[in-house]
Amino acid sequence: MKTITMRVDDSIYQMIKTAADGQRRNISNFIEYATLQYLASSQYISDVEMNEILEDEExxxxxxxxxxxxxNGEYTIV
Incomplete structure (x- = not known):
């Protein structure tokens, strides 16, 4: 487990604290939860977006x- 120190504006801190209180979580747990939710949701695309990709034949x-x-191993990473 790692410890992270971060600085945030007072207004942002208050938003985080309010959200954490609303979920009955401590701030540290809420930040971890919110980060995981963001990462999980940002790694997937919607069905609409996937259909647009699949319809682009080229x-x-x-x-x-x-x-x-x-x-076939015929690639170069740049």
Whole structure:
């Protein structure tokens, strides 16, 4: 377990404290919870966005080519 020290504006601290109190969490636990929620939600895309990606034939074709090149070791990380 790690300890993190952070500085926040008084108004932001009050918002965090109010939210933590509303969930009956201490501030440290609330910040951890909120961070995990943000990270989990930001790593996924909506169905609408995924459909837009899948409907772009050129993009899908390039992604498939890139996947095959990666599987064959024919890629360069830049």
């Amino acid at each position: 993009l899908v074709k390039n992604l498939e080519i890139g996947l095959k090149e990666m599987e």
